[in-house]
Amino acid sequence: MTDTPSPRSVLVIGGGTSGNSLTVLLRRAGIAVDLVEASPDWKSAAGSGITLQGNALRVLREVGVLDGIEKDGCAVDGVGILACDGTELAAHPDFRTGGDDLPAHIGMQRPRLQQLLIEQVRASGADVRLGTRATAFRQDGEGVDVTFSDGTARRYDLVVGADGLHSATRRMIGITDEPEPTGMAIWRAPAPRPAGVTRTDMVYSGRCFVAGYCPTSEDTVYAYLVEPARDRAELDPDTYADEMRRLSEGYGGAWEEIRASFTDPKVVNYACFDRLLVEGAWHRGRVVLVGDAVHCCPPTLAQGAAMSLEDVLVLAELLTGRGDWDERLFHDYHGRRLPRVRMVVDTSVQIGRWLLDRAPDQERGRDVAALMDRTMTALKEHP
Structure with a gap:
């Protein structure tokens, strides 16, 4: 009789948009996933609303929440530029970065998006612990021993830090990059x-x-x-x-x-x-980072959530499609994501600088439109 091998195990740190989405994608592939979230209130989500561009919707469709987003959000296919008195100066259709079969963007209440993702995580069968932090890692070439704030410990094949801009995971594995105010x-x-x-x-x-x-x-x-x-x-x-x-x-x-x-x-x-872009590798051994833990920029393109979700999609594709979870896999993940993320970070920061400089309206508008056109056109390509 042959023993059935145990499924690979992953710890996801952070129960926000990227951590929840990754959990669902990995569970769908039969990988055992534990998710820990530092906040005891998993339902809370900072901010009142979120703009989900087409390339974000493309990933959320894979996660299985697009129907709920379309039902509870508001699909928009245009942007208006107004004068202070409300007079329309210009109007243009938005870029369909997710393809012609998806809206240009959907606006929705951020807490509702979080609730839709929580429901998918619960349905996936992942083990979720709230009010819990990872406090120490000890790893070798085969896995990571993790100690938690509640005093428990467990070994995983992989740890993913999806714990945001001020990521404790990033600091714990020795990546020293920190966000800078804009x-x-x-x-x-x-x-x-x-x-x-x-x-x-x-x-x-x-x-x-x-x-x-x-x-x-x-x-x-x-x-x-x-x-x-x-x-x-x-x-x-x-x-x-x-x-x-x-x-x-x-x-x-x-x-x-x-x-x-x-x-x-x-x-x-x-x-x-803030601006953050970790140029070097996004992993150390068997601990890898996604989303705001490695990149963040002003929301001048409304691409923050999309970039984090694309990270998750690419990482899940590599983890579920390859037999070896080795250095090559993590370097390939970084190599696929860095150029695209850098383009978005640089564009978003540049638009912010033009706004800070208070360039004349006509000149500023022309430059912003041209830069956005180049960037959003590039984002139509799959990550």
Whole structure:
């Protein structure tokens, strides 16, 4: 009688968009997956809304949540550029980076996306532990012994760090790159969707660098205002709603109705823009990183989630398609992802610099449009 070999085992650290998606893809291939999330509240998700570009939707279709996203979100196929008073200056169709069979982008409430992914993880049979951190790794050529914050320990064939911009996993394996501030920050809040709002609209002038909103359902939008970064220690969270009302003064059109809805400071999110790109290898031995743990950029292209999801898709493809989980596999993963991610990071940061420089509107708009066209056209190719 021949013993049946045990399935390979993977520990995924981080229960956000990328960690959840990777868990589902690996479980579908019969790999045993444990997922640990530091927060005891797995359902919480920072931010009020998210823009999912076509190339993000392409991955989320593989994860099995596209139907829910289409049902609960709002598909948009155009972007408007407005003057401060709400007058339309330009309108153009958005890039279908996921292919012609997917919307250009879907806006949705971020907590709802998280819930859809949680449901898929639960259905996959993965072992999930909340309020738990990995505190130590000891690895050899065959696997990793992991110690957890609850005092338990287990051995895995592979550990994946999907624990975000301030990744503890990245630091634990000796990668010293850290995020750098870009000098910009964003205020975001949910709001009722004004009648007549059918697309993403943005203003590139006025008090803020950018004032925009994106539909997230039949009756909601998320609104955002981009300005120079401030010292968070000097901000009082109780005044966040007041600050969004103040910053949005002078913007007309739908902003009149949106502004009036900023009353609850608890639903307002303030975040600074950072840049991170780990140029060197994204692994050490049998511990590998994905998503914001190795790259992050300002959301000027709305490609942050898409880049993280593409990481997951490529890594899952390699792990499920090859017999050996060796150095070559991890170098191939890095080699496939780095050029594409670098293009997005550099483009996003450059657009931010033009906004910071307050270049004349006409010149800035022309340069931004040309750079976005080149970048988004390239992203139509599969990762």
